[in-house]
Amino acid sequence: MDINANIESPIEVKISFNKLLNQYESLVENENDYIVANARRVLKIAEENPILREGFSDPGIFKSHEKEINGILQDTFSPILTNNEIKTASIPYLNFTFNSSERFKKILNSAGEDFNLEMKNMPENDRYIITCAIILNVCYGYNLNFKRPFFYEIPDEKGVMRYYKILYNADFTEIIPKENAPKITEEDYNELLDNFENIDIWKEKFPPNSYLFKGFVISNLFDVTDDQSISNIKTSLIGEEKRVNENFMKGFHDIFQSLFGLKDIKVGFSIYNAEEDIFERVYGVGMNSYLINNLEVMRCCDALCDWSYNKLLKANEYFSISNVDKSFKCSKVEEVPHIKVLKEQGIKSAIFAPIANEEGLMGILEIVSEKPKILNSINANKLVDVMPFIVTAVERSKNDESNLIEAIIQKECTSIHSSVHWRFKKEARQFIRDEMNGKEPNFRKIAFDNIYPLYGQIDIKGSSEARNWATQQDLSLQLNTVKEILVKASKVEELPIYEQYIYRLDEFLKDIEVHFQVDSEHQISNFIKNEIEPILKHLYSVDNLNEDISNYFERVDDRTDALYHHRKHYDETIALINKEMAALLDEKQVEAQLMYPHYFERFKTDGVEHNMYIGESITKEDSFNPIYLYNLRLWQLQVMVEMENSYYQMKPNFPVALDVASMILVFNQPLSISFRMDEKQFDVDGTYNARYEIVKKRVDKAFIKGTQERVTQKGKISIVYSQREDEIEYLNYIKFLQNKKYLDNDIEIVELEDLQAVTGLKAIRVSVLYHKEKDDKAIYTYDDLMKEINP
Incomplete structure (x- = not known):
């Protein structure tokens, strides 16, 4: 058996007390007789057991030489302090310990027999790479600051998780290159600086078992369950004074300078707006963005190259540039915009870290320096422990901003449909920016041009x-x-x-x-x-x-x-009709929005009426095609028929027997709508477009020309229009729905009496085919259905 078995590492481990014994050899010449006697005692044990100096990898040696090892480590593990110190001899970054203090043994016993001691926040790849970094420092004289706090999580006797910070004393270790160890050059070192996450490169430079580790480390453990060091960072990040207190950003810089052990670094932020795929400046005292420099907003694809875009926005992983000048020379400027903007600001090294939660990217943390190489992929790993607090802070900030935006929208505009909510958020953000920049905030006019209206109603007759x-x-x-x-x-x-x-x-x-x-x-x-x-x-x-x-x-x-008896029945009937018809329309609207986003609103009166607007300016994408308008018109007609059917299936359950009549208004030309702040709703823009609103308000009361018969009739769908192409379009829809047994074959086309300022209106009327019950396959005309449900 070998302690190196099943462990992939650049080092082969041999437990050795050689360097410790060397210390005792120097003590033999000490003037204190007790110290000399004790040193000779230890050296005598080593002389009689040479394997303890030479080194071993067989864990069985610990049992066969337990007494001797305890004798050598007696001074290091003082019996006087054994019940107080949390201490063990071990191999660094491996879950292998020996010669533990009594207090450490008690902690493990309290955790239970099933507990396995395992170092936390140390992924397998990180263990290999950090060991390589140690080799770079010990064997090649580099000074890489890779240190991060490492912990054991150990439950106490009550099952409460306690956290113990590990501090290594590596005075008694040595690392020796083997014959097959590749020599690390300056070029190798520079390549490694930007590739902490690339385990293959590290294994190429430091093949498994290419170095010999001799010695052991003393692990001193400290209970930091109640430690406030990271809590101070957390407190600074989520403090109420952020953005408004001049000292906040200075304190924030200080925190990161302490974290990295570097004075020459600065911190910036940029907000990610997912709806528009842009980076935005964070507004507040001392807030900067080194990614978009002095711009207010910038498209993500303009701020990043494809690789960095995917790294930050898709994979939500950080990356570093250890030498901006070198990267600038090696790249084409137009392909690496973030390198160009860093160079323009005199930045020599940088780390970009995504601030992301389960829902995706929220922003970018930007750490920069005017010195090359001091920020790199190795010390970027230090962010792992503080990013959760940064994420929490940004989440709260975004929630605060979202609440502020919604408050502004509610104050200025009341409830807004989801299809146009993006536009109101955009204006609310501008409102906040103006206010923070000392300008007079003003919620600007919101309008949408070249959109097509659709209107329909199911009205209670009489x-x-x-x-x-x-x-x-x-x-x-x-x-x-x-x-x-x-x-x-x-x-x-x-x-x-x-x-x-x-x-x-x-x-x-x-x-x-x-x-x-x-x-x-x-x-x-x-x-x-x-x-x-x-x-x-x-x-x-x-x-x-x-x-x-x-x-x-x-x-x-x-x-x-x-x-209040008969009127109660009437009011209850109206309320039930409106509730059921509105619920059905809302349910169907969910499906329609998935087909293509559009604005939708409905109103309950004596029946239910609805407005819909569809067009490219609402969706804000270059994707609108007339096919989506035609599809929505067909959907509307079909849903109106389904609402008619649903109503008459429910009619016997209503306290008062009432009839309904359905109507659709077709408007051929695109129009403009704008949000009226005084009425908190959308309305048409312009004199010509106002004709649409006039028709909408009056047409259901219009008579067929030369008669006293209303255009809307129970049992029929009325489609009001003015253009010949609308007639052809809807006759095709009707034919399709006739084939599906939604509509009868009694199509009639009628002219309407002129309304005030509106002439030339016509209507297609066609009878609805009904089903007695939801799953009933038989179809009925209105008169047949009335005989069935009112025998």
Whole structure:
């Protein structure tokens, strides 16, 4: 058995106490007799056991020479301190320990028998490369600062995870090149500086087992569970004063200078805007971006070459340039824009690190220096431990900015559809920039040009008549109920006033039956509230009347002081129709947005109406084609038919039986819309485009020319248009839906009476084919369906 087995490393390890023993040889000449005696004791053990000086890789030697090894290490592992110090002899960066202090043994015992001691934050490739870096320093005299804090995570007896920082004493180690070890040149060294992550290059320069490691290290462990060193970094990063306090960036520079052990470095940031694929400047005191230099924004593809773009934005991995001048000479300027911008600023070495979370890139951390080689891929590895805090800080900053943006949008614009939200965010960002730069912030006009409108509605037919009927029924019921109470009262107490009130009640009943008017409800309500209710309260003390009076008041609605029975059924029906139709339309809209993004809004009135706008200026991509408009028109027609079917399948469950009529308005020409800040909604721009809004508001009440018949009819879809090409287009859609058994064959084309300032409108009307139930395969006309559901 060999401790090197199954471990790939540039070094072959031999445990040896040679360098420690050399120390004791120098102590033999000491003036202190005790020190001399102790040194001779240790050297005598080594003389009798030469393998301890020569070195061994068989772990069995520890057991066979346990007493001797303990004797040699007695001074190093003082029995007096063994219960206090957390200490062990080991091989660096390997999970192999021996001759541990009693306290360390107790910690391991508390962790349980199943616990395996394993160094954290040390990936397998890093172990190999860091060992190579040690060789560069020890054998070739370089001074690479590769050190990072390493930890053991060990649970205590309660299962609570404790963290122990490892500090190595490597005084008793030596590294010796073997005959097959390639000699490292200056050129090799320069290549390695920019390739920390490339394990193949390191293995080429430092083949496995090409160096001999002799000795051992003393690992001193410190419990840093409550350590505040990194917490101080975290506190600085997420402090409330960032961006506004002059000392923040100075303190931030100091933190990174301490982290890297370098005075000559500076730190910058750039924000990544994923929606537009651009880098943006971070606004605040002392904030700089060395990637985009003095620009406000820059396209990512202009700031980075293909390789660096993929590295930062796709793989979310950092990279370094250890020698900017050399890289500039070796590259074509136009292909490596980030090298060019660094050189223009006098920067000689740099590290770019992505600030990314699970959702992707949020920004770039930029560490730069005016000295070459001092920033490189090796010391870039130091960022591993602080990047989580930077990510947290940026996440919070982005959340704060997002909340601020949303607050501005809500204040200026209220709720905004997702398809145009990008534009409002863009203006809100500019609003914030202006404010931070001391300018007067102003939310600029938001407009979209050359977009195509689509409008549709499913309207409740006869809703006014239905509500009037419900009101009449409730008033009649209320008047008759009061009349019955007063008739009983007149029998108990024969007062002429009761007869007079009964007479007035009969007059009101006759009026609402013969000619119910708008103000009838108001007159009757005032009469009952001001004259009848006081009498009823007086009569409540009469024993054989109090039950009738109690029942009456229980049926009166507290808000309106009126009987609310038939009107309640009507209101519930309207609310249910709107809820169900809106829910179906919203559900279908999700599918439509996936086909091609477009603006969508809907309104609940006596029915549901909707607006849609589609065009390239909304999607902000060069991808719009008329085919998407035609597809949306067909989708709209098909969904309107499905809404009709859904309504009539639900109709038997509604408290009041009402009919609906559907209409689509076709507008042939593209138009412009802008957001009206006063009304918090989009509206058309320009006099010509206003014609569209006029038609939209009035067309459903339009008559067929020469008749008193409304264009919208129950059981039919009405498609209103003005251009011949629209007629041809929709006749093709209708033919397609007829083939799918959505529409009947009774197509009619009618002309409409002129509206104010609008002439030449026509309409296609066609009957909808219905299904009695959702899964019913049979199809019905409107009249057939009514017979089926109302036998």
